[in-house]
Amino acid sequence: MNVLAPDTTAALPELRDTRFTVPGIRCAGCIAKIERGLAGLDGIESARVNFSAKRVAIRHDAQLSEEALGKALRELGFEAQPVLDNPLARDDAETQMLLRALAVAGFGMMNIMLLSVSVWSGAGGATRELFHWLSALIALPTIAYAGRPFFSSALMALRYRRTNMDVPISIGVILATALSVHETIIGAEHAYFDSAVMLLFFLLAGRALDASMRGRTRAGIGALLSSMGRSASVIRSDGATERVAADRLKPGMMMLVAAGEALAADGEVEQGTGAIDNAMLTGESAPQPVAPGSPVHAGAINLFDPLHVRITAVAGDTVIAEIARLMDEAGQSRSRYVRIADRAARLYAPAVHSLAALAFVGWMLAGAGWHQSLVIAIAVLIITCPCALGLAVPAAQVVASGALIRKGLLVKDGSALERLAEVDIALFDKTGTLTLGFPQPDLSALDDDARAVALGLAQHSCHPFSRGLVDSLRDSGITPEPIDHAREEAGKGLTGLWNGTEVALERPDGQSAVMASQLRIGGRCWALPFSAPLRPDTREALDRLRTLGIESRILSGDRSDAVARVARELGLFAHAAASPQEKLAQLEQLKQQGHFPLMVGDGLNDGPALAAAHASIAPGTASDASQQAADAVFIGERLMPVALAVQVARRAMQIVRQNFVLAIGYNALAVPLALLGYVTPMIAAIAMSMSSIIVVSNSLRLAGAAR
């Protein structure tokens, strides 16, 4: 299927694999377009799209550079960023390990059940003994393999003299297995292999759900991350340029910064004039003009002609590094957060252990003999083992995050969902968060031809206006007209030739307004007013937050007048021109007053605040660092996912608490039976599966919570 055109040229030179993340892949048509379009090009052997991860893996001639491949993808109509390494590989490995363990546990459970059911329905004598031996033969390797995730985590916890959910699980499973082996050897009536393996199966199902939720959303976020600013073209003394990774740059080197590229280090412009976009760094919305001598900072994006920049500070000394340091420190407090499952385990585990110990001591005192006492103690341990508890949290969180993904919000993990449920005040950044990242043009004056020309021209530029123009035109389904000799001049605009006619996107004559542009085709002119509008549903989202009892405020790095306008329009309390340190201080102050702040922001300057907040959300257009610091990322133009996130998170925590009550309640019913010594392996198995099913069905009610 979909075989790519085989390359018939003999003896290809060395081949390399390069992977690109392409967020624009949305349908089967995109897959076909990219794979066929790339496979037809010289030097490309094959291209394979991974739709789920929004990535393209290209196998190509080593001569072909990353830039050339990126350009080829852009010509096909897709924005693309090369992926350096797979930062998610470790998570994938963990998920795969859990899935394998789950498969093995499932296999073992089914086969042991097959044998157990015959024993329960009356098989006796030699048959029963044979079946117990067979069960042991299946169960021992299964438990050894499938139990590893629990055993290793329990060991780790014990080494630091703590308990977590895995300690009672491991003790229960190991004791039940050891006892069953003993019973098998002496030819007794009951063996608990089925309970032990079933316990592992249900718990692994919970873990695998948890891991797959993280995997799915991280793949989504990974697709949004770019590798901008992690390397730079350095001009060597002989005039040639070479790509140097950001951590190997040194002060005094000369960087050549192409249009649209992010700076990898702080420096001073030596050659070239133009403008840089500081929005990610400071939150300021208007581009800032630069000329030789102007200082520029890492993380800023060059908008026009290539700039020669002499590096003055690298890695540890840049403004970005200072922000990264703040983020690291701010993130510390969050790592101290204890997840609800572990909080429950702290209460539950000692209770279970003492109950089992009490049962043993009690029956010994009653003169039952150590064997029967031990059997009863283990039955108590198995029946109270947090099997449904293991599912209670992940099942609810997976359904909740699935509901949120459909609304365009990716929550990174369960802990994020738990913290989102607790927030009581929301702080919003302005540029790119309350407003849309790119200025939006008013296109009503343009006819179809003019639109197609405008798109053709705008594609050649990285200026925020051009990108806003490209976004809105592409969304309305316009195909770009080919433009020849397109060139961009800082401060003036874009010019080019369309079928021999001179066309231009330029600053209107005699007007100093920053937020306007005009399209010229031959002698005709169209005005293109731009605005940085609020997200379309900002008001509704803020209202929804208010009904949830959450006060919203603005915390922006932009100039006071720009912030004040938005604040007035939305009726919010605002704090403008805040540096990253000031944002951080604001959050710390709120936390000290006993609030649980939610931070919503996109720029690098929001990074420390995002890391320090009790919970944080970033838009999909945010800088890499911000997306990594945030607990959740929302995609698209609407702000409503932010309000929905809190609403669904709260609902999910309600369900989690119900699940705890159900699971503990169900097990509590069985405890008296176990204490009295009436629990057979069959009762244990039924109790376990019933409580798990109830917990999972209760969690499914969350599917419609994101309304």
Add this chain to the structure above:
Amino acid sequence: MSLLSFLIPIALGMGAAGLAAFFWAMRNDQFEDLDGAANRILIDEEESL
């Protein structure tokens, strides 16, 4: 009893075969791109050939 000596190995063998198939599928990245596989059936083959 003699029937069991056939049936149990068969049951175990079939289960093990399923398990092996799952492991094989995972090693061969069959679960890498589930959404993509769902979409690829919509791609028309004939053009470009």
